[in-house]
Amino acid sequence: MKDKMLIVDDEKSIQEAVKTIFSEDFLVFTASEGKEAVEILKRERPILVFLDITMPGLSGLDVLALIKTTKISTTIWMLTGEEDLDIALKTIQMGATGYLTKPFKVSEIREIARGVKKTCDHKVNHDTSDDKPWHVEKE
DSSP: OOEEEEEEOSOHHHHHHHHHHHTTTEEEEEESSHHHHHHHHHHHOOSEEEEESOOSSSOHHHHHHHHHTSSOOOEEEEEESSOOHHHHHHHHHTTOSEEEESSOOHHHHHHHHHHHHHHOOHHHHTOOOOOSOOOOOOO
């Protein structure tokens, strides 16, 4: 069974590019906004998430904060169209593994995915406890 990956970006071209790059190695899920991403995260428990910061509804920062209040073990890399050191540092402090500025190089995201696959502990990833709140209202 393939490991799962989630790409969350309101730009369909980014979703499709990442899906194409990883379709042989991962079962790739896509979401265009935060609420949809949360539902996929709860259901699929991907080992790797590429998460855009700026999206309608729940922002990437909102989704990151929500993930970190749960017991889901996933590696999160933030995506953004703007280089902003303050935001990059904030996302790392919030629990993201890293930060990529769009447009990113295919070699960069391939290396990230390879590293996650090597270090992933599948037992932790498949935790089914639902003792943490997922409900967030923000439109």
